[in-house]
Amino acid sequence: MRYVIIGNGAAGVGGAEGIRSRDKDGEVTIISAEGARIYSRPLISYLVAGKVADSGMDYRPADFYERNNCKVTGERAAAVDAKGKAVILEGGARVPYDKLLVAAGSSPFVPPFEGLDTVKGKYSFSSLADARALGAALAPHKKALIIGAGLIGLKCAEGISEKVASITVTDIAPRILSSILDEGGAAAVARHIEGKGVSFRLSSSVKRFEPGTAYLESGEAIAFDLLVTAVGVRPNTALLKGVADTDRGIIINARSETSAPDIYAAGDCAQALDASSGESKVMALLPNAYMQGECAGVNMAGGEKSFDKAVPMNAVGFFGLHIITAGNYTGNVRAAGEGDGYKRLFYSDNRLNGYIMVGDVGKAGIYTSLLRDGTPLDTLDFEQICEKPGLMAFTSKARQEKLGEAR
Amino acid sequence: MKRVYVNEKWCLGCHLCEYYCAFAASGEKDMARALKDIAINPRIRIEERDDISFAVSCRHCREPLCVKSCLTGALTAQDGVIAIDGERCVGCYTCILVCPYGAVSPSENGAVQKCELCVKNTGSPACVKGCPNGAIVYEERG
Numbered sequence: 178m179r180y181v182i183i184g185n186g187a188a189g190v191g192g193a194e195g196i197r198s199r200d201k202d203g204e205v206t207i208i209s210a211e212g213a214r215i216y217s218r219p220l221i222s223y224l225v226a227g228k229v230a231d232s233g234m235d236y237r238p239a240d241f242y243e244r245n246n247c248k249v250t251g252e253r254a255a256a257v258d259a260k261g262k263a264v265i266l267e268g269g270a271r272v273p274y275d276k277l278l279v280a281a282g283s284s285p286f287v288p289p290f291e292g293l294d295t296v297k298g299k300y301s302f303s304s305l306a307d308a309r310a311l312g313a314a315l316a317p318h319k320k321a322l323i324i325g326a327g328l329i330g331l332k333c334a335e336g337i338s339e340k341v342a343s344i345t346v347t348d349i350a351p352r353i354l355s356s357i358l359d360e361g362g363a364a365a366v367a368r369h370i371e372g373k374g375v376s377f378r379l380s381s382s383v384k385r386f387e388p389g390t391a392y393l394e395s396g397e398a399i400a401f402d403l404l405v406t407a408v409g410v411r412p413n414t415a416l417l418k419g420v421a422d423t424d425r426g427i428i429i430n431a432r433s434e435t436s437a438p439d440i441y442a443a444g445d446c447a448q449a450l451d452a453s454s455g456e457s458k459v460m461a462l463l464p465n466a467y468m469q470g471e472c473a474g475v476n477m478a479g480g481e482k483s484f485d486k487a488v489p490m491n492a493v494g495f496f497g498l499h500i501i502t503a504g505n506y507t508g509n510v511r512a513a514g515e516g517d518g519y520k521r522l523f524y525s526d527n528r529l530n531g532y533i534m535v536g537d538v539g540k541a542g543i544y545t546s547l548l549r550d551g552t553p554l555d556t557l558d559f560e561q562i563c564e565k566p567g568l569m570a571f572t573s574k575a576r577q578e579k580l581g582e583a584r
Numbered sequence: 585m586k587r588v589y590v591n592e593k594w595c596l597g598c599h600l601c602e603y604y605c606a607f608a609a610s611g612e613k614d615m616a617r618a619l620k621d622i623a624i625n626p627r628i629r630i631e632e633r634d635d636i637s638f639a640v641s642c643r644h645c646r647e648p649l650c651v652k653s654c655l656t657g658a659l660t661a662q663d664g665v666i667a668i669d670g671e672r673c674v675g676c677y678t679c680i681l682v683c684p685y686g687a688v689s690p691s692e693n694g695a696v697q698k699c700e701l702c703v704k705n706t707g708s709p710a711c712v713k714g715c716p717n718g719a720i721v722y723e724e725r726g
């Protein structure tokens with residue numbers, strides 16, 4: 178059996194590990210545009226900050242490929258010939274497959290700002306190469322401007338904060354982290370980050386750039402030495418356009434199969450069912466990437482695996498303040514267990530739809546399990562679990578299953 | 585594989601498991617010296633309310649969500665034991681986000697901590713040895 182994986186990220190590695198959990202002998206080839214060793218992409222902000230060394234970037238031990246008997250080809254895939262069952266590399270070589278996994282991730286999207294081409298010192302923040310380039314340009318007298326107050330923009334701000342003179346972050350949205358926080362949560366986190374010297378310009382977009390200056394719609398001019406654009410990423414679907422069904426991402430089912438025979442997809446390039454809302458979504462997060470990849474791998478190797486529990490979810494910290502969120506913020510809202518932190522639970526129709534925790538995030542996974550499993554809320558003590566996530570809120574029978582049986 | 589199982593009805597809520605856990609992790613020889621004047625941060629935790637109490641620690645799941653979700657590769661399954669490499673953990677708390685038991689918690693040094701069945705210290709779970717009433721046991725249940 179010849180397995181081919183396009184992309185050497187978390188989804189690709191999940192695929193390789195999934196295949197090897199069932200098939201030790203088949204040929205596994207990983208086609209990688211980013212080198213032969215996998216690094217942990219979310220660690221790039223820690224690398225820039227000097228909190229993780231180069232050697233600490235590895236997502237798997239150095240002997241991973243050898244131990245799993247995987248060949249890595251350091252060339253970009255240019256096309257998929259589904260009829261001829263081969264991947265065509267940029268240099269023209271054909272890599273034949275019996276089963277193919279497309280785990281090509283996503284690419285940063287840079288809007289066509291007027292005058293952007295005149296700006297020197299502009300960076301994306303999505304890869305090790307981006308982090309190295311930005312890291313080399315940092316200097317204590319430089320002013321940084323980051324476009325995008327999402328996860329990546331703010332992780333970048335944290336990463337460079339001690340290495341530049343000032344940081345301004347702009348976003349068109351009226352609040353920071355608008356995809357994962359509601360107004361109250363965003364306000365609490367923004368206060369904390371501002372306290373560390375970062376300034377925000379929200380509800381404001383850049384009208385045009387001149388070298389060293391950004392002009393906002395409001396008329397304000399912001400001088401900068403370094404520009405980071407982090408407005409979002411787009412799934413890399415091009416390889417399967419016309420080959421399999423694509424929407425925003427490559428459409429996959431719970432077995433990580435695309436609509437094309439023997440072709441699977443996983444991770445940031447894929448679009449799957451969100452178990453908490455029933456909608457089809459790109460859930461560009463590492464845990465989902467790994468688990469979709471692993472699921473693909475097992476099925477490619479003839480196994481039976483289904484991963485139908487993907488939900489949007491995030492655990493992230495900024496300057497020591499932790500945030501955990503999951504699901505969708507629809508239905509009734511419940512503020513609970515506040516203390517110093519900020520916490521909201523969203524529920525309707527006897528189900529937890531989503532939650533936000535800022536500050537005290539202990540045991541958050543118990544909430545995640547409720548929305549992942551669609552647990553009916555009348556089977557537990559809802560009042561109690563709102564106050565504090567814990568197994569106490571379950572019936573003693575449910576607890577016996579959780580704590581008294583092999584899982 | 586042998587795991588720690590809970591017999592809720594035998595739990596006295598005495599918290600000795602927590603103290604034995606903290607002692608085992610301390611690497612000290614003398615329990616009183618190891619735990620004197622410190623607020624312990626054990627890897628096993630009692631939940632209690634009214635007359636119900638029980639201990640919660642890592643279930644060492646066969647399909648460990650924490651390992652699969654770990655951003656850095658710091659969490660691994662080693663012969664079924666879910667282990668954390670504190671050097672590689674950056675404290676993103678993705679494992680806390682996904683653990684359905686609430687069995688992973690922050691440690692003092694920024695990394696997370698969890699039960700590793702004492703494989704790195706006393707060899708077999710100190711909490712179980714310390715439990716006076718058989719409310720937690722270490723055995724094979726399939």
Ligand SMILES: Cc1cc2nc3c(=O)[nH]c(=O)nc-3n(C[C@H](O)[C@H](O)[C@H](O)COP(=O)(O)OP(=O)(O)OC[C@H]3O[C@@H](n4cnc5c(N)ncnc54)[C@H](O)[C@@H]3O)c2cc1C
Nearest residue numbers: 184186187188210211218219254282444445461462463466
């Ligand atoms: C700064 C930052 C912080 C993040 N923080 C978090 C976080 O805290 N939590 C979280 O869950 N997620 C986080 N993420 C997101 C997470 O990194 C991604 O969801 C995850 O890496 C997706 O894995 P993947 O394997 O699908 O894609 P990728 O990691 O992008 O890997 C895809 C690989 O495929 C390669 N490729 C693409 N096209 C081709 C081709 N044609 N031929 C060959 N190779 C190709 C790419 O070069 C890339 O190496 C963060 C991301 C960034 C940038």
